[in-house]
Amino acid sequence: MRLATYNVxxxxxxxxxxxxLLADNGPSARYxxxxxxxxxxLGIVFTALDADAITxxxxxxxxxxRSTVTALENFARQFRLRARKALIGFPSDTEQEIACLYDPDRLTITHDPQGNASTSHGSTDAPRFDGTFRYDLDADMVHETIRFSKPPLEMAVTTSGGTALRLIGVHAKSKNPYGANGREAQLRLSIENRRKQLAQCLWLRQRVEGHLSAGDSLIVMGDFNDGPGIDEFEKLFGHSGVEIVLGTGEATRLYDPHAAMALQSRxxxxxxxxxxxxxPQKRFLEALLDFIMVSPDLAARQPDWRIWHPFNDPAVMAVPDLREALLQASDHFPVTIDLPGLN
Structure with a gap:
């Protein structure tokens, strides 16, 4: 079984x-x-991925x-993708949603949010992701209130062979100081955004621990806008958000080989x-932002992770049309995981 995450x-x-589809000569948001x-x-990339489900x-x-489901299913129909059925969770307040496009012949997937709906006051105990989380971020004995602008998409997955999985799609808070003018304002907003991003990851980690305690096979995937060693604010707060979601306990640690490489190679x-x-620098910069984290039972299956990087993956480099399509389609590259023995 192949699962993918892709920020388009x-x-x-x-x-x-x-x-x-607006397949015309009008400008897209891509430069x-x-x-x-x-x-x-995108049609070339999705076809090449040939995934059972793409977050x-x-x-x-x-x-x-507008409808996310209608747009994605029209896209799948246009390019004859077998992952042709779309699913969305709680809509966001932005023009960017978290959705899943999947093959209904191979998988049954439902939006299955966990946690209790929080009150306007919020909750410290992993409320539903469209609610409000309370956490003392700066150890001043006062709980801040945290919300997801893009609530994670929680999915109950059943394979055609009857295997049950839990899947969580994530788009964590960006740390960029959008709208701030001047160095001091940018620094202040960057720290505030980092706190919010870490709080979202703490909230997500509470949910992860609940699933692992229940013995669920769990996959957490998406764009964390963060990674081990990615910026100077990690020193200020001690850990990256990715490390928080991965966890530390041997029996409750999620695994992603790319995160492990970054942690070992600061x-x-x-x-x-x-x-x-x-x-301003007239150059491209690269970052590790997209992850597929799996529970220990799935890691024991020895799955195969792959970043579809147009310059770093030899198999992609060998197919010029795919290489160019990846560069044209998005500023992120897909990440896939092949899980053996899941039917």
Whole structure:
């Protein structure tokens, strides 16, 4: 079985309000890329992935006029993908949703949120992800209130052979100081955003521990906007959000080999999943932001993880059309996991 996570940059801009593909020469949100070009590139990438289920980060919007499910199912139909049925959880307040596109012949997937619905006051005990979490982030004996702008998508998965899995799709808070003017304001907002990102990861870790205590086979995947050793704020707070979600106890630790490599190699080589152009420096920078973490029972199956990086994966490099499509489709690259023995 192959599962994937893929952050598609401004997927929403490629559809009209009726969920129809805008395969024209109008500009997409990708630099110097038309909507037709980005859609064509995405069709190549999704076809090559050939995954049983893809957790899509920054999926098309759901609101009173637009439907994530309609847009994604039209996309799957256009490119004849076997992962052709779409699912969304709690809609976000942004134009970016977390969704899942999956093969209904291989999997049955339902949105199955856990935790209690919190009151307006919030809860310290892993409330439902559309609620409010309370946590003392700065040890001042006062609980801050935390919400997800993009609530994680919690899924109950059953394979055609009857195997049950829990899947959580994540898009954690960005730490970038958008809207801040001046160095001091940028630093202040960066620290505030880092605190919120860590609080979201603590909330998520509480949910992980609940599933592991129940003996669930668990997969947590998505864009954490974070990673071991990724910035100077990690020194201030002691850990990255990714480390918090992974956990520390032997029996309750999630596993992702790319995170493990980064943890073991703070100042040397580490894999990357995203590539951004930084205009002031006139260069591209890369980061490890996207992960697929699995529970110990699934790690024992010795799955195969893969980052579909156009320059670092020899199999991708050998297919020029796929290499160029990955560069044109998004500023993130897909990550897949092949789980043996799951039918």
């Amino acid at each position: 940059e401004w997927f929403n801009a490629l559809f009209d309000d009726r969920g129809r 110097k890329t038309t909507r037709a070009e980005q859609l064509g590139a 899509i980060i920054e999926a098309p919007d759901t609101n009173g006029h 100042v040397s080589l580490a894999p990357t999943t995203a590539r951004f152009y930084v205009a």
